[in-house]
Amino acid sequence: MAITVVGSVAFDSIETPAGKKDRCLGGAATHFSLAASFFTDVRVIAVVGEDFGPEQEAVFKKRNIDIQGIERAPGKSFFWEGSYLDNLNEAKTHITDLNVFASFEPKIPEAYRDSEFLFLANIDPVLQRRVRNEMPDVKLVAGDTMNYWIKDHRPALLQMLKGLDILLINDTEARMLAGNNNLVQAARGVLNLGPHTLVVKHGEYGATAFFSRNSFAPKGEGLEPHPFRAPALPLEEVVDPTGAGDSFAGGFFGYLASQRELTPATFRRAMFYGSVMGSYAVERFGTERIQALTRKEIDDRFILFRELTHLD
Amino acid sequence: MAITVVGSVAFDSIETPAGKKDRCLGGAATHFSLAASFFTDVRVIAVVGEDFGPEQEAVFKKRNIDIQGIERAPGKSFFWEGSYLDNLNEAKTHITDLNVFASFEPKIPEAYRDSEFLFLANIDPVLQRRVRNEMPDVKLVAGDTMNYWIKDHRPALLQMLKGLDILLINDTEARMLAGNNNLVQAARGVLNLGPHTLVVKHGEYGATAFFSRNSFAPKGEGLEPHPFRAPALPLEEVVDPTGAGDSFAGGFFGYLASQRELTPATFRRAMFYGSVMGSYAVERFGTERIQALTRKEIDDRFILFRELTHLD
Secondary structure, three states, X not given: OOEEEEOOOEEEEEEEOOEEEEEEEEOHHHHHHXXXXXXXXXXEEEEEOOOOOHHHHHHHHHXXXXXXXXXXXXXXXXXXXXEOOOOOOOOEEXXXXXXXXXXXXXXXXXXXXXXXXXXXXXXXXXXXXXXXHHOOOOOEEEEEOOHHHHHHOHHHHHHHHOOOOEEEEEHHHXXXXXOOOOHHHHHHHHHOOOOOEEEEEOHHHOEEEEEXXXXXXXXXXXXXXXXXXEOOOOOOOOOOOOOHHHHHHHHHHHHHHHOOOOOHHHHHHHHHHHHHHHHHHOOOOOXXXXXXXXXXXXXXXXHHHHHHHOOO | OOEEEEOOOEEEEEEEOOEEEEEEEEOHHHHHHHHHOOOOOEEEEXXXXXXXXXXXXXXXXXXXXXXXXXXXXXXXXXXXXXXXXXXXXXXXXXXXXXXXXXXXXXXXXXXXOOOOEEEEOOOOHHHHXXXXXXXXXXXXXXXXXXXXXXXXXXXXXXXXXXOOOEEEEEHHHHHHHHOOOOHHHHHHHHHOOOOOEEEEEOHHHOEEEEEOOOOOOOOOOOOOOOOEEEOOOOOOOOOOOOOHXXXXXXXXXXXXXXOOOOOHHHHHHHHHHHHHHHHHHOOOOOOHHHHOOOXXXXXXXXXXXXXHHOOO
């Protein structure tokens, strides 16, 4: 089943201990859709400027991603410059030029309206909510957000969260959103805000899913669901962490959308596929590694993740 | 098979967000031996002062732990006072009174000499090495250390590491010991110092084992072994983190010692039992929770850990 994703398509200039790259193709919707495209059909809603040309288009088209929802506007695309020189787990932002993104008004192409899965990548929660409300019939809605919206746009964020099934954020964001330093208590707090499932990403330590109910269990199973933890791969070198979380989300949601039935087993496998895509994403700058990825590599790493965590 | 453990038996005064306890029974050898005692016979080598009385003895005896190697010396037992008010992951030390521990000279009782497993809890690496050399015929030697020895007693520590099969330390210690911030590279560095197996404890994110060779595989299996990651339980409340690492080590090494054969499967289960014991240890102050633990609770949580991480 097809996923529609709304979010940023951007250019990133990135410096890490491994080197420096200027104006890579980036943005949350880009990383998400490339990762998800290995599992299902993906349709993107975004806005870009005149600097987005055939070279960038080709990256999406090669993965059969539908980009009729990427609007062209006069001016420049969203541009971000940051570095990870001190800390690979946290970017230091040098420049954020919203450019054409400052006046982004998401428009949903007719051809996207039968999408059964919707992903609201990290943008203004007012826009996330608008898109969600315009697609009332989707089967499953997941989304992301960040510290900026949690701190300074809380009322709009809380409205948006009411329309989400699954929220994917990192530890710091979960604790900040719930105002609680204990992760289990924070998770319960977040689950009270709308989503029935919270996926907390721990960077190099993997990710944990918390549930408010047995959302993915056959009807009638009434037991309190316990969390599920997917590992991350201990990596020799992290070249560029940019987009790791979005690639996780793409692998996770892409796999879910590819399945006929949503069950607890499907959900757990989706968490593993999220970790697989996140682990590949950081191996090279920007989207380079995911662009070059094969389905066999995905399956091989999935098996490795099983061996990394399973008793037998 | 029996484990001999050498390390501290102490009194701890601890303050955490959950409250304050004065002069709990503590020390690495205490936490280790209580946890290990659920799996195999445990024999302790330590020194205590005149303040160690029948009440403290009874804690060991109730778990059938052999304490003939706990020497009584004139003066007071090792005393530590610390708090976790700012950060549950790192203790702030207020007082360390070595007392009788300052002149500790480990003596190995004759009855301990047929122990097949040896655990060198976190003490002066000179003493760890001496005990290890006096028990040359043990089947498996594991040990722990801490930042203080890594920073200020490096030559002695490096000597000691040559006699270890398994080193258990936390992320910060592994990175400090190898002088490398990347965990995989740090692990390789540590494995070059002696131990064939390194277990890195990640606190609330579990623990990862790295191997320099297939130490636990049947002979002839020549593949480069991949790491193994055991989860930690996401906990609603951490009452007191003191001794969590030693309890992990006790569950881990105790389970290994209880098995007829050391195989990769045995090793993985040992990692899970380590996590189980660590997760129980933090639920109450000092050794309270482990003292009250039952084998059924251990097995129930083992099953929960499997459900927390396994795809099927």
